[in-house]
Amino acid sequence: MRNKHFFRTFIIATFIIMLSSFYHLPYYVSKPGMAKELAPIIHVEGGYEEEGSFMLTTVRMGKANIYSYALAKLSKYQELYPLEVIRKKDETEEEYNVRQLHLMASSKLAAIETAYKKAKIPIQYHYNGVYVLSVVPNMPANGKLQAGDRIFQVDGNEFQSSEQFIQYVSGKKAGESVKLTFERRKKTDEVTIPLQMNPDTGKLGVGIGLVDDKEVIVKPVVTIESKDIGGPSAGLMFSLEIYNQLVKEDLTRGYQIAGTGTIDANGIVGSIGGIEQKIIAADKAGAEIFFAPNEEGAADSNYHAAAETAKDIKTKMKIIPVDTFDEAIDYLRNLKSK
Structure with missing residues (x-):
């Protein structure tokens, strides 16, 4: 009987623990992620090869349950x-993920x-349309358009x-409709949506x-396979890796170089x-080297936080403050080769 009682108690306790792990608190947990070499994904x-490497760095972010909290x-x-703090007001989980992936896409574009530009190679642009980041609740687009369209x-x-898009819509009157042609998951569709004044902005629109x-559009062609990595923080490291493949001089000088910054x-x-x-x-x-945003020397800058952490964990990695891409390039050009 005692063994049966113990076994039953164990099963119930295990079930409660498993069930409670699926209950999320109104918090996100951030923890150390990975440092990923960029040459295999850019x-x-x-392009020219390099002796060392540039690496992007990430954090692992997820919803908190009682145990992770x-x-x-x-x-x-x-x-x-x-x-x-993480998600905007009324922003859904899907919209948050779409926003993070778009920030990554914008980061790659800027990189x-x-x-x-630094390599003095001409750039052309091709405009594809407007990208829906979010849909405003209680506005006409709600239920008709989705984040990612x-x-x-x-x-x-x-x-x-997008300025031309907004100007065209604002030239209409409340109650009039617009027919939107959009792409969702590689399928094209159309929807007609009435225009309404957004009470939060006071502007006419459909609510997106x-x-x-x-x-x-560049030559030589560059591809960046970032997959599901979101956010804009890899921008600096992307630009360094791309530039290093464009020029004959190997700016890594044989070092393992990580960093972060938009x-x-x-x-x-x-x-x-x-x-x-x-x-x-x-x-x-x-x-061996880590580039950190200097924020023009602010006392609470990323660089100061990085330097304090480096000291605390007793790493030999050098923490280098930068405010611009050119500063990072100048540092690397003055670096002695290994």
Whole structure:
């Protein structure tokens, strides 16, 4: 009888533990991710090879359950973020994921622009339409469009920018409709949606958050296989890897070089989240140099947080502050080869 009672109690306890692990708290947990070599995922046609490597760094982000919440509280290098800090107001999980993937796409675009401009290679652009980032609740598009849809025609018209799209729609009146031609999961469809004033913005529209969907056309051709990595934080490292394949000089000098930071089309490096976890990931991967956003020397910059973490974990990895792509290039050109 005692064994049966113990077994029954064990089964019930196991079931409760398993069930509770599926209950998510209103928090996200961030922990060290990986440092991934970029040469295998970035290919410039006819590009030069390198002796060392450039690496992007990531964090692992996920919804917290009671166990991961408790573990994060006890861990020095795991962070808890309230739901509203990670996701925008009324943003669904799907819209959040779409936004992260779009930020990655924009990051790749800016990295290509930065690298090819530095190499003085001409760039052309092709506009594909507007990309739906989010759908506003209680607006006409709700239930008709989804995050990730690509709208490429409005009333049969094609545009060269999202500004033209918005200008066309704003020229209509509330109650009038627009016919949108869009692509979803590689299938084309049409939908007619009435226009309405958005109470949050005071602007006429169907109720979507949108951005330009464009691509750059360059020769030699470059491809970046980022798969499901989201967010904009790999921009700086993307641009360094692309540029290094474009020029004969090997800027790695034989070193393992990691880093993080957004990049814009002008080569400006921006701050990111999770710098402490990325330092740990880079150190575990054997990186010798780490580029960190300097934020123009701000006291609470990514660079200072990275330097403090590097000191705390006693890594030999050098932490280098940068505000621009050119600063990173200048540092590498003055680096002695191994």
